Amino acid sequence: QKEVEQDPGPxxxxxxxxxxxxxxxxxxAFQYFMWYRQYSRKGPELLMYTYSSGNKEDGRFxxxxxxxxxxxxxxxxxxxxxxxxxxxCAMMVEGAQKxxxxxxxxxxxxx
Amino acid sequence: xxxxxxxxxxLITATGQRVTLRCSPRSGDLSVYWYQQSLDQGxxxxxxxxxxxxxxxxxxxxxxxxxxxxxxxxxxxxxxLELGDSALYFCASSTLPNTGExxxxxxxxxxVL
Numbered sequence: 001q002k003e004v005e006q007d008p009g010p011x012x013x014x015x016x017x018x019x020x021x022x023x024x025x026x027x028x029a030f031q032y033f034m035w036y037r038q039y040s041r042k043g044p045e046l047l048m049y050t051y052s053s054g055n056k057e058d059g060r061f062x063x064x065x066x067x068x069x070x071x072x073x074x075x076x077x078x079x080x081x082x083x084x085x086x087x088x089c090a091m092m093v094e095g096a097q098k099x100x101x102x103x104x105x106x107x108x109x110x111x
Numbered sequence: 112x113x114x115x116x117x118x119x120x121x122l123i124t125a126t127g128q129r130v131t132l133r134c135s136p137r138s139g140d141l142s143v144y145w146y147q148q149s150l151d152q153g154x155x156x157x158x159x160x161x162x163x164x165x166x167x168x169x170x171x172x173x174x175x176x177x178x179x180x181x182x183x184x185x186x187x188x189x190x191x192l193e194l195g196d197s198a199l200y201f202c203a204s205s206t207l208p209n210t211g212e213x214x215x216x217x218x219x220x221x222x223v224l
Binding site: 033041042043044045046095096097098099100102103104 | 115203
């Protein structure tokens with residue numbers, strides 16, 4: 001079993017829809033939770049960064065962490081075609097050096 | 112533009128050969144990470160250096176090695192290449208040694224024929 005599980009999709013939604021992306025994990029020691037966005041032929045870029053549990057909002061993006069369920073989510077409101085990309089969740093144990101990534105979910109927003 | 116530079120962008124070589132991938136981190140970043148991305152495995156952590164010293168090792172094969180030089184650039188050496196080594200190799204950098212905020216380069220796409 002992988003430490004971090006993420007449905008690779010692909011996921012295709014119409015423009016303006018609310019998108020929900022999710023990851024589950026098995027290591028209860030994870031304290032840092034990130035979402036990276038990767039456009040085609042580019043490197044991943046950090047989108048959201050959360051420490052421990054709770055919600056974080058940044059514009060149209062909301063990240064949620066539920067440590068009791070070992071489940072994290074990324075919500076995208078009013079989705080735009082420019083949001084079409086692969087979204088990777090990533091997690092890290094405090095004090096560790098290694099980020100553990102999910103498989104990535106390929107998202108397409110259709111105009 | 113993340114500020115992390117990787118060369119070459121594309122590389123095609125044969126099985127059994129050796130290649131070197133190069134990474135220049137963002138200005139001021141002391142920590143460099145190498146990741147391998149393949150379709151079936153996703154992003155896999157290979158190795159991390161901080162200010163010239165190896166800090167952490169992931170699933171890096173013995174045929175692979177890396178180093179970070181005094182000017183902070185890093186090189187990933189892949190030898191005795193196999194078909195399965197074909198992948199995207201990413202370098203990332205960060206200011207601190209143990210943060211999840213990584214800045215990735217655009218990757219080096221290696222194809223082994």
